[in-house]
Amino acid sequence: MAHVLLRHRDVLDINKLEVYKKNGGFDAFKKAVTKMQPAEVTDVVKNSNLRGRGGAGFPTGMKWSFIDNKNWPHYVVANADESEPGTFKDREIMESNPFQFLEGLALASYAVGATVAYVYLRGEFWQVAAFLDEKIAEMEKAGYLGDNLFGKDYSLKIFTHLGAGAYICGEETALLESLEGKRGQPRVRPPFPPSFGLYGKPTIINNVETFTNVPMILANGADWYKSMGTLDSAGVKIFSLSGRVRKPGNYELPFGTTFRQLIYEHGGGIQEGRPVKAIMAAGASSSIIVVDDKVLDTPMDYATVRTIGADLGSASVIVLDDTVDMDWVVNKTIHFFKHESCGKCTPCREGNYWMKNLTTRIHSGEGSKADVDLLLNVAKQMQGKCLCALGEFSTMAVVTGIERFPQDFKKVVKA
Numbered sequence: 238m239a240h241v242l243l244r245h246r247d248v249l250d251i252n253k254l255e256v257y258k259k260n261g262g263f264d265a266f267k268k269a270v271t272k273m274q275p276a277e278v279t280d281v282v283k284n285s286n287l288r289g290r291g292g293a294g295f296p297t298g299m300k301w302s303f304i305d306n307k308n309w310p311h312y313v314v315a316n317a318d319e320s321e322p323g324t325f326k327d328r329e330i331m332e333s334n335p336f337q338f339l340e341g342l343a344l345a346s347y348a349v350g351a352t353v354a355y356v357y358l359r360g361e362f363w364q365v366a367a368f369l370d371e372k373i374a375e376m377e378k379a380g381y382l383g384d385n386l387f388g389k390d391y392s393l394k395i396f397t398h399l400g401a402g403a404y405i406c407g408e409e410t411a412l413l414e415s416l417e418g419k420r421g422q423p424r425v426r427p428p429f430p431p432s433f434g435l436y437g438k439p440t441i442i443n444n445v446e447t448f449t450n451v452p453m454i455l456a457n458g459a460d461w462y463k464s465m466g467t468l469d470s471a472g473v474k475i476f477s478l479s480g481r482v483r484k485p486g487n488y489e490l491p492f493g494t495t496f497r498q499l500i501y502e503h504g505g506g507i508q509e510g511r512p513v514k515a516i517m518a519a520g521a522s523s524s525i526i527v528v529d530d531k532v533l534d535t536p537m538d539y540a541t542v543r544t545i546g547a548d549l550g551s552a553s554v555i556v557l558d559d560t561v562d563m564d565w566v567v568n569k570t571i572h573f574f575k576h577e578s579c580g581k582c583t584p585c586r587e588g589n590y591w592m593k594n595l596t597t598r599i600h601s602g603e604g605s606k607a608d609v610d611l612l613l614n615v616a617k618q619m620q621g622k623c624l625c626a627l628g629e630f631s632t633m634a635v636v637t638g639i640e641r642f643p644q645d646f647k648k649v650v651k652a
Contacts, residue, residue, distance in 0.1 A: 339376065476552045518549055
C-alpha cells in the first residue's frame with residue numbers, strides 16, 4: 238500500500254517543491270481557499286474521523302470547531318516538540334516530507350481563520366528548523382504563503398520557533414507559554430487554547446503527524462480516509478518501534494494492525510530470538526503491558542489497547558524481552574521525569590524527587606521491600622493531583638511495573 242504520510246519512501250525527492258507539486262502538492266490548499274468556506278474544510282476533517290496523533294487521540298475536526306469566533310485574531314500552532322523517549326516519527330516527516338506537513342498546517346489555518354501559524358520545535362531540532370525555514374521561503378516565493386493567496390482575500394504567514402529542549406513544552410499550554418517568551422510551564426485549564434491560547438487569543442494546536450494527514454484527506458475525501466483503520470480509529474498511524482527488536486524504525490500502518498504484526502512482520506522479531514516480556518505502547522509515559530499471545534494479537538487502536546490496561550498514545554512502541562528487568566525500566570523512566578518536571582506543582586515536583594531516590598536505592602540493591610511499597614504509595618498519591626499530564630505519566634511505569642512484575646523487584650531488594 239502506498240504511504241499516506243511517509244510518501245518520501247514512495248516518491249523520490251518529494252521534499253523538493255517541484256516534485257511535491259507534480260504529485261498533487263498544494264492542490265488541496267488551492268481548492269480550499271478558492272472553492273470552499275473555512276467551515277467546510279473543518280467539516281471534511283471532522284467527517285474523516287481523524288484523531289490527534291500527539292497522544293490524547295482527540296477528534297481533530299471537533300477541536301477545530303471549538304475555535305472562538307467572537308475573539309480575534311486566531312492562531313494555529315504545530316507541536317513539533319517530540320520529546321517523548323521512543324518517539325521519532327515527526328522528525329522524519331519534517332525532514333523528508335516537509336511540504337505535506339506545511340500544507341496541512343496551512344489548511345488548518347484557513348479552516349479556523351488564522352493568518353499566522355507557528356511551528357514549535359524542540360531546541361535540539363535546530364537543523365530541522367533551519368530546513369523548514371528554507372521550505373517556507375520557497376512556498377512564499379511560489380505564492381503558497383503570503384498575501385491574497387490564489388487571488389483571494391486570504392493571507393498566511395508561517396514561522397518556526399525553537400524551544401530550549403524541555404519535555405514539558407510538549408504539553409500544549411506550556412508550549413504556548415514558551416512561545417510567548419515565558420518560562421515553559423503549564424497553565425491551569427480551563428480555559429482551553431481554542432478559546433484562550435497564544436497571547437490570550439483562540440488557538441488550535443495539533444502535532445506534526447496530525448497536520449500531515451490533512452492534505453490527503455482534503456484531496457481524497459473523508460470516506461477514503463475512513464476506508465483505512467478501524468471504526469474507532471480511522472486512517473493510518475506511524476508506529477515508532479524500538480527496544481529489543483531487530484529492525485527498529487518508523488512503520489506507517491493502518492490502525493488495527495496487531496502488536497504481533499508490527500514486531501514480527503515489520504520489526505523482524507526479537508534480538509537473539511528471545512521471548513517478548515513487556516511492551517510500552519506510548520514511550521516512557523506508558524503503562525507496562527505484560528505480554529502473552531492475547532496481547533500480541535491485540536489490534537492497535539485507541540479503544541482496543543485500553544482493554545489490555547494501557548493507552549496507545551503517540552504509538553511509540555518500546556519492546557522489552559526477558560533480559561530486561563522492570564526495576565531498571567522504572568529507574569530509567571523516573572530519572573527522566575524527575576529531570577524534566579517543571580516544578581510548578583507540588584505533587585510532580587516532590588513526588589518525582591522521592592521516586593527518584595527510591596528507585597535509585599532499589600535498583601542499586603540497597604533497597605528493601607518497604608522501599609518498594611513506599612515507591613508504589615508515592616506514585617499512587619500523585620495520580621489525579623498534578624497540574625498537567627507529566628506528573629501522571631511519571632507514575633505509569635512505576636505502578637504497572639511493581640504491580641505487574643513483582644518478581645523483578647523481589648530479586649533486587651534486601652530481605
